Amino acid sequence: MSFKNLAERQILKAQAEGQLDNLEGEGKPLPARAPGSLDTAAGMRIMADAGAVPREIELKKEIDAQRLVVQKAEGTPDWKVAMAKLADLQLRHAIEQEARRKFFT
Structure with a gap:
């Protein structure tokens, strides 16, 4: 028997x-797919649902x-420090993104 069957x-x-009755989101359209690969999006969603936020x-x-x-600091002496x-x-942020890309390839 195949996996599909x-x-x-x-x-x-x-x-x-009746296990599929009254599920959360029933009757609503599927959420828009996040840009990027499906496995990364799925991993991010699982982490978000678990309350874990990636760096x-x-x-x-x-x-x-x-x-x-x-x-707010524009035109003040604190502007350079804020920049x-x-x-x-x-x-x-760029380093974290690159590390994630390298990890998933």
Whole structure:
């Protein structure tokens, strides 16, 4: 028996037993697929559901917050310090992205 037939039989059995009724998201369209490979997207989703946030995502949030700091500091002596911190965060983010790409290839 092929995997396809086995999977189809399990789905039909679950439907007959009502195990697929009233599931979260039932009747709603599937969410838009994230750019990138499916395995990476699936891994990120599993981590998000478990409450684990990759360092790459944390850095992205820090970058967004730092951009606001840079905008507010424009024209003041603190602007250079804020820009240096933003550049550092962007570099770290790029390193994390590259490490993830290398890990998955």
